Amino acid sequence: MEKDSTPPMAQDPQDQKKSVDEAGEVVGKLLGGAVVFAVLWFGFDAFIKYEAENTMDEIHNQVADDFERQYRDVQKYGTAMDKCIRAGMVAEGHLQAGNQSSYAQWKAIERADCRAAGLTR
Numbered sequence: 001m002e003k004d005s006t007p008p009m010a011q012d013p014q015d016q017k018k019s020v021d022e023a024g025e026v027v028g029k030l031l032g033g034a035v036v037f038a039v040l041w042f043g044f045d046a047f048i049k050y051e052a053e054n055t056m057d058e059i060h061n062q063v064a065d066d067f068e069r070q071y072r073d074v075q076k077y078g079t080a081m082d083k084c085i086r087a088g089m090v091a092e093g094h095l096q097a098g099n100q101s102s103y104a105q106w107k108a109i110e111r112a113d114c115r116a117a118g119l120t121r
Contacts, residue, residue: 064093080117
């Protein structure tokens with residue numbers, strides 16, 4: 001086997017620079033696209049989590065408000081035992097909603113209503 005002594009064809013320096021520039025352009029576009037995708041992905045994820053959290057907060061507050069309305073109805077038409085039970089439900093609604101001051105206030109109302117119903121707490 002004889003070794004081929006023909007030198008490889010030399011590439012034109014202009015063509016070589018053009019190839020490197022094109023490769024850099026492709027890499028730049030890919031990286032840019034990846035960055036845009038990541039920003040959109042994580043931004044969308046954060047938005048969804050934010051919206052879900054706000055929706056849950058609204059639901060918890062609405063539940064507590066509904067329990068308060070039910071308590072007012074029971075105050076008019078219910079027994080002392082009904083008031084005791086409903087006051088406890090209102091307190092639990094505020095606990096679920098994270099309303100600490102309202103929870104403490106309704107626990108005091110619950111204790112008073114339950115004492116009035118003949119229950120000791």
